[in-house]
Amino acid sequence: MTPQQYCQQKTANSGSSFYYSFMFLPAQKREAITALYAFCREVDDIVDEFTELHIAQTKLTWWRSEINNLYQNKPQHPVSKALLIPINTYNLDAEHFIEIIDGMEMDLSFNRYEDFKQLQLYCYRVASVVGLLSSQIFGFGNRKTLKFAHDLGMAFQLTNIIRDVGEDARRGRIYLPLNELTQFNVTEDDILHSRESDAVRKLLEHQIERAESYYDRALRELPDEDRKSQRVGLMMAAIYRTLLREIKADGAQKVLNSHTSLGVLHKLWLAFKVWIKSH
DSSP: OOHHHHHHHHHHHHTOTHHHHHTTSOHHHHHHHHHHHHHHHHHHHHHHHOOSHHHHHHHHHHHHHHHHHHTTTOOOSHHHHHHHHHHHHTTOOHHHHHHHHHHHHHHHHOSOOSSHHHHHHHHIIIIIHHHHHHHHHHOOSSTHHHHHHHHHHHHHHHHHHHHTHHHHHHTTOOOSOHHHHHHTTOOHHHHHTTOOOHHHHHHHHHHHHHHHHHHHHHHHHSOGGGTTTTHHHHHHHHHHHHHHHHHHHTTSGGGGTSOOOOOHHHHHHHHHHHHHHTO
16 A cells, blocks of 8 residues: 555545545645645544553654654655655645644643633644645645635634534543633533533534634635635535534534534535536
């Protein structure tokens, strides 16, 4: 298996909505973004799969040194090998890869967030930084596009947090800001034990409104001259925002006990509509 095939398999197996957007890219950009996404999956899986803290920490430390190897043209891992050409072709910054690892490492130190400011740093590291790297691969002429990429990353991560509230709670994690739980008269136990109530619904609708505001902001920030080059980001936005709206239509609090997702054909149709519109 070549490094590119490894990354392709890793991305396809993740079942991510992003995968359906990558199909619309030319081969070189598709390989680059697939390698980037495979890297994110590798480091994210460490946190999700290794329950022993010291093992997960050791593996993340290894990835830090591997990023250093990559930028010295000595990659060892299939994902790093697949990234070797893209980091030079698209001028990707090593520091951004380290920031992604820093974000994943926060999951080893935190399973609660006191307020949105604290959560914002986590979202920036695990999602906005990925958006910034992606925007460089897609290509842009106006630096305002980086604001679009940053805020779209925030919107995606907030959508993930809302979708996965129940799943995260079963792992003992609450990403919803604790001061907002207090504001809406919701206890940690309500989330951890999946108790549906009017208060929980209002809390989650508040989270949905915040995510929607990031989508709105991102779409306003994208300069017209970069809309075509960034259309994969727009495809992802169409898919993720549709998911967010389905969660709200289902009653928001259902995320405590079930996993809302879109079908493959629905995702492809949403991506195709954006692709047609941007031509």
